[in-house]
Amino acid sequence: MTLDLTRDRAEVLPLLCDYVATPVALPGEPGYERCAPWNVAATVAPAAVVMATTAQDVAGAIRFAAAYGFTVTVQATGHGAVGVGADTILVQTAAMKHCEIDPHSRTARVGAGARWQDVIDAAAPHGLAPLAGSAPGVGVVGYLTGGGIGPLVRTVGLSSDHVRSFDVVTGEGRLFRASPRDNADLFWGLRGGKATLGIVTSVEIDLLPIAQFYGGAVYFDGADAAAVLHAWREWTAELPETVNTSIAIQQLPPLPGIPEPLAGRMTVAVRYTAVGDFDEAERLLAPMRAVATPVLDTVAVLPYAALGAVHADPVDPMPIHEDQALLRELPAEAVDAVLALAGPGSGSPQVLVELRLLGGSLAREPQHRSAFCHRDAAYSLAVIGLAAPEIADVVAGHASALTDAVARWSTGGQMPNFAPSYDPARPSRVYNDDTLHWLAALADRYDPGRVLATGQVIRTTTA
Template sequence: MNPSPDLSDLRAHVAGTVLNPDDAGFAEEVSGFNLAASFHPLVAVGVTSEADVVEAVRFAARHDLPIRVLATGHGPAAPVTDGMLIVTRRLDSLHVDPETHIATVGAGLKWEAVQAAAAPFGLTAITGSSPDVGAIGLTLGGGIGPLARSHGYTSDYARSFRIVTRDGEAMTASATENPDLFWALRGGKGGLGVVTGMSIELVDLPLIYGGAVIFDTPHIETVLRGWIDWTTSAPDDVTTSIAIIRFPPAEFVPEPLRGRHAIALRFAYPGSAEDGERLVAPLRSLAPAIMDMIGELPTSKMGLIHNDPTDPLPAWDIGALLTGVDQELATVVLGQLGAGVQTPLMITELRHLGGRTAVDVPEGSAAGGRSGRFSLYSIGVPDPALFATVLPAAGGALSDALAPWVAPQTMVNFAGAFSSRAHFESAWPPEIFSRLETVRKAYDPAGLFTYGPAAG
């Protein structure tokens, strides 16, 4: 590990916060959403502008400090024990142009801010399932959400990025400026520089028909099997998922769901309420519901479909893409997660992909996972005492049982913490990964922007 450098020169040139581990406020500066993340860099820089990022990157390059970036902290809990952590949450500029349908978004913003600014114009971003996630972090990894089948990846709508590269140069990456870097940033995730902002195209869509309907324990099998059958002929403009959930007996959980083992069906259709009601009817009729929250929904409230937590907590998860689902898979899932089965896996979701997610943008992008037809995502009980052995054992057992359906490639935003070089490479098809490595080496030959396990 490099010794901690003298920070006086950096402090003289950065308007934001420059802290070492002994400084007051260091722990708060490096904390994020995932409380299980262990961040102990030699220096943390809370940047307030692109100029601050330039100075921080130049300083790190002079002192041979590897750089990592923290915005909202929803990403994998890979430990950081050296180098520089650049905290971008103060880069919160935002402008929505209702004429061009372009939002210009700072690197520290979450989707909820973007959606709130777009809503008065009847516009929406194509976001992930959680409005609490960082807008740029999701986009850099591709991004799939409630409108994935009808509208594709979030990164498909990115129109440009502002990025500071290894030599401390701030530049624009777009289809016409530095197009190789633009290609890589639309799904390539990390190892390219510090993204300070982006412009993204918004969609004219003020309302959708969507929400969730929740069924009790005795109906888990019927609903899972019925949903699987329904997906075989589902329209490309309807996005659904199914989640087996163990609700804790906590006050923040709605009273009808507290302590229940249930199955939630999520539904989103970017069309009229009349057509949406007709399309969801076969799913609603699978079993009696505990709660039915599907109806006309402003796109600024799409986060209610998945209703992901917004308060920081320790997080453990695994994910994969699946080549398909069938009734044999349902049998396996029920054996691992169904009624009467005890497991520390709190939520396991199967999400229907395909449709627009399978179609790349005309100019191409680095987003992986387009061949996946379903995704698997599982979240463990948020107890760090279970993270070392209990949850990996349970997640491993589920993954092993579903191995016949697991796709050879995954998607970087669903991959979790990389366990090996092979796991890292599997986040993209081989031809995309090879091209990504070429672009990364071109812009950061010394690997200043640490990302992924080392080769070899």
């Protein structure tokens, strides 16, 4: 059949139903609202939403887009959403949430729509743990294709280093298995390259024998921020790899679910996780507990299924603005720079300003190399604010000022899962030159029609 690409998009969109065996929603139709992302600050208004249930649905949506001049993007939860326009078909994978645990091989096969809590709950009865992030409500696939910096990253390494294989649909609508032995180039690029090389429909991951950990958070009053942050900086210098920690200056609104000691005020949270000898873990934390009088202390021996309690990230959708800097070192001057803009009396509009200790297992190259860069960073600075319309510009400007304030100690890098944006300079912050080159070359090979060339994917420059 000869396809007429000049036909009006509104006229051809109903034909999308002929390419997929699953519901399709156009603007104004029931189900279209499912394109709304978790980060509601991003404007997501695609030409159509395909509620995919199989890899064949994904492939069909891509073939339709190629035939009629659309692009295709994917969304499971929309935590890292950056906006979708009317020239794009959105493949919603939330229904593809199957999770199969094999306790003998210590693996899980997980669908594209699964969230980490789904896998945590399925693995817990077997005493096994998936390497989730700090927010168990985040989608498994989006997190892993961005690398995955979890609460145990110093101990067990990058979460994507524990991926065994992907099933992925490329820009030609073809389904591939990617593993160290099969389509190894795709396997390299999918671990860190986000959606650059295709839409992942399922993933096989390792599960680790971690049933419990020692962790939680110790919260201090904001007035003690300077003492606590400087003590934390010195304390982290000698911590073993069994310990993971971050520190966050928080200004949490007085909303339901936020503990009374933390609501409506500035506090400082020392997040902490450790595995191995729990008595030793408690001993290692003692110096931080003694820096000032805590307003709340949640650190204890916890089941792995309670991992999300450490960071206590928000669950409900909200408008978020993020920025990030990776630091090669954290001298006292850098802490002072953060305090000047985010500490008591600074007038900071941010909900959270976090410093996170990196290194340990993260810094070592895994058995199978990947597109993830910046393993050499010693610390990260994350800035998160509410992008409500009336303060969005102030929040964004202040976040930039914070990352600029630590620029002297920055590597210049960012990680794929943090601070999503359409900034054309962002790819060069996320990837080194060699990785950018190879990701773009592979994208040209697997998506010659540039059907997936939308969002934050990497492509060669066109004239």
